Amino acid sequence: MKKSKSPYFFIAPAIALLLIFSIIPIFIAVTISFTDMSLAGLADFSRINFVGLDNYLNIFNDKVFGQAMFNTAYYVIIGVPLVIIASLALAIMINFGENKFFSFMRLVFYSPSITNTVAVSVVWMYLYNPTIGLLNHLLSYVNVGPIMWLTDPSTSKLSLIIIAVWKAIGLNMLIFLAAIQGIPKEYYEAAEIDGANKWQQILKITIPLLKFSIFFVTVTTLIGWFQFFDEPFVMTKGGPLDSTLSVALFIYQRGFQYNKFGYAAAGSVILFIAIIIVTGIQMKIQTKQKENEG
Amino acid sequence: MQSHKNAQMSFKLFIGILLGVLGVMTFFPFLWMIFSSFKTNAEINQIVPSLLPKEATFDNFKELFFRLNFGTYLKNTLIITACSFLGLLLNAMAGYGFAKFDFKGKNWLFMMVLATMMIPGQVTMIPVYLLLNSVGLTNTLIGIVLPGLAGAFGIFLFRQFMNTISNEMLEAARLDGASEWYIFFKIILPVSRPILAVQGILTFIGGWNSFLWPLIIANDEKYYTLSVGLQLLQGQHGTNYALQMAGATFMVIPILIVFSIFQKYILQGFNVSGIK
Numbered sequence: 345m346k347k348s349k350s351p352y353f354f355i356a357p358a359i360a361l362l363l364i365f366s367i368i369p370i371f372i373a374v375t376i377s378f379t380d381m382s383l384a385g386l387a388d389f390s391r392i393n394f395v396g397l398d399n400y401l402n403i404f405n406d407k408v409f410g411q412a413m414f415n416t417a418y419y420v421i422i423g424v425p426l427v428i429i430a431s432l433a434l435a436i437m438i439n440f441g442e443n444k445f446f447s448f449m450r451l452v453f454y455s456p457s458i459t460n461t462v463a464v465s466v467v468w469m470y471l472y473n474p475t476i477g478l479l480n481h482l483l484s485y486v487n488v489g490p491i492m493w494l495t496d497p498s499t500s501k502l503s504l505i506i507i508a509v510w511k512a513i514g515l516n517m518l519i520f521l522a523a524i525q526g527i528p529k530e531y532y533e534a535a536e537i538d539g540a541n542k543w544q545q546i547l548k549i550t551i552p553l554l555k556f557s558i559f560f561v562t563v564t565t566l567i568g569w570f571q572f573f574d575e576p577f578v579m580t581k582g583g584p585l586d587s588t589l590s591v592a593l594f595i596y597q598r599g600f601q602y603n604k605f606g607y608a609a610a611g612s613v614i615l616f617i618a619i620i621i622v623t624g625i626q627m628k629i630q631t632k633q634k635e636n637e638g
Numbered sequence: 639m640q641s642h643k644n645a646q647m648s649f650k651l652f653i654g655i656l657l658g659v660l661g662v663m664t665f666f667p668f669l670w671m672i673f674s675s676f677k678t679n680a681e682i683n684q685i686v687p688s689l690l691p692k693e694a695t696f697d698n699f700k701e702l703f704f705r706l707n708f709g710t711y712l713k714n715t716l717i718i719t720a721c722s723f724l725g726l727l728l729n730a731m732a733g734y735g736f737a738k739f740d741f742k743g744k745n746w747l748f749m750m751v752l753a754t755m756m757i758p759g760q761v762t763m764i765p766v767y768l769l770l771n772s773v774g775l776t777n778t779l780i781g782i783v784l785p786g787l788a789g790a791f792g793i794f795l796f797r798q799f800m801n802t803i804s805n806e807m808l809e810a811a812r813l814d815g816a817s818e819w820y821i822f823f824k825i826i827l828p829v830s831r832p833i834l835a836v837q838g839i840l841t842f843i844g845g846w847n848s849f850l851w852p853l854i855i856a857n858d859e860k861y862y863t864l865s866v867g868l869q870l871l872q873g874q875h876g877t878n879y880a881l882q883m884a885g886a887t888f889m890v891i892p893i894l895i896v897f898s899i900f901q902k903y904i905l906q907g908f909n910v911s912g913i914k
Contacts, residue, residue, distance in 0.1 A: 350818040351744075354735030358728045359747065361788035366754040369765035376764065386771065434660070440653045451898055452661040455668065458893050460847040462865040463886035466872055467671045470879050476683055478670060510664065518904065542649065571758045574849070578869060595760045600854060605764050612761040619758060 399610035435520035457514030497587035698884035719845030725787035733796020
C-alpha cells in the first residue's frame, strides 16, 4: 500500500459523478419538497415559494397517493417472496447437473432479466389481450376464463407481478448459483455418508450456508419492488382505476406529466424514507442472527 | 451401490425434465414474439392463433426502418452504449483506487459510494433533471449518458476483484520507475480481464436497454433511443401487434446473442464478487 496523492486521481472522476448525480440530488429533492416548484419555477426561480410542510400534509390526504402506497405494499408483499423462492429453487435445480443442458437452462431462465422492459411489455400486452391473446386462448381449452388480465382491477396487479417475477428470477438465480458453487463439496459428501437424502442436504446444508446471499437478494429485491415502475408505466399507466399505480409511477406522473415538482419531490422523499426503514430492519435482523450464532 | 446410482440418475432426469418444462414456459413469450414478428397483422388477429407464420414476411422490419425512424433510434442507442463504456473505465479506476491505496477518508468515501445504491431513481430523477436543465444539457445525448456513467455496483465489483491482485507485482513495477498510470493501464487492466468482461456485458445490456432516463431527457424524436421509440410505436400503432413484435424482436435478439456468447464470464464474475 502506498501513501500518495495518486489514489485521489483514480477515484476523483467517479466520486465527482456520484456526488453530482446521486448525493447532491437528495438534498435538492428534500429542499424542493418544501416548495411549490412547478414548470413556471423552472424558467424563473423567483416564482418558487417556500410552502413548509404543505406538500407532505397534502400528499397524505391524497387518495391517489394512498392507493399508490397500498399497491406498492401489495407488490412488495407478494412479489418479494415469489422472486426469492423461485430463483432459489431454480438455482438449486440447475446446480444438480453440469452438462450442456443445464447451462443452456441457465441462459433460458436468465433471458427475461436482460431483455428490455418495453419489448417485454409489448409481448405480454399481446399475450394478455382478452380477445386475441394467447393466454386466454390456451385457458379456453380447459374451460377457464376469459380473464380480463390487465383491464380488470382485481387481476391487474397480479398480471404485472407475474411479468416482473418472470423478469427478476434470472439475475437472482445467478447470484444464488454462484454462492451454491462456493459451498465446499465435502459437506455434501459427509452428509451422504451419514445417509442424508437430497432434500435433507438442501435444508440442512445449502440453505443455511446461503444465508448471506438470501439476505443480499432480499434487500436488493425489496428495494427493487419498492421502486416498481417500468411495467405499470408501459403497460397500464397505473390503471384501471389506479389499481396498478405504484408510488414510483405516482412520483413520475406528478413530476413530469403534471409538472408539480415540489409535490412529486415530497413523494420521493417519503419513498426514500420507507426504503431506508425497511432496509434498516433487514440489516437489524441479519446482525441479530449473526449474534445468536455467536 | 448400483441401485443408489440408479436412483441418482433418475432423480437427475426428473430435475432435468422439470427444468425443461419450466424453461419452455419461461422462453415461450420470446418464441411467440419472434415468430409473430414475421406474421402479417391480419394473421396475428386470427381467433385461433398458431405459433409459426403461414407466410413469413419481412415487411414489419422494413416498415420499422424505412417508414418509422428506427434507424435513428438504433444509432442513438449505439452511441449511448458506446459512451457508457467510458463509465466502465471510471469505475475500474475508482475500484483500483479503493482496492490498492491507503488514503485519508478512504473508508467513509467507500461507504458513501455503497450508500448511493440505496437511493431510489425517483428521488434523484427530478433534481438531476433540474441540474441538467440549468446547464442546458436536456435534449442532448450527453445529458442522457452523463448521470449513469459512475455506478456503485461497478466500483464495488472492481474493488473486490482488484483486492486479490498481488501487491508485490505493483511494488516491483514502481521500483522499476513505472508511473501510476502505466501500472493501471499495463498491469491492472490486463489482469482484470474477467471482471472487465462481466462489467462490459452489464454495461452493454444497461446501455442497450436504457429507457426511463432517455425518455425524460429527450424531447426531440431525433434523440430517442430504441426503447423510447418502441414505446412511442406502442402508443401510435397500438393495434398493429405484428409491427410491435418486430420492434420488440429487434431489441431482444442482439442482447440474447451477446449474452449467450459471454454467459460463462458472468457466472465467474459473480463468483469473484465474493457474495457470500
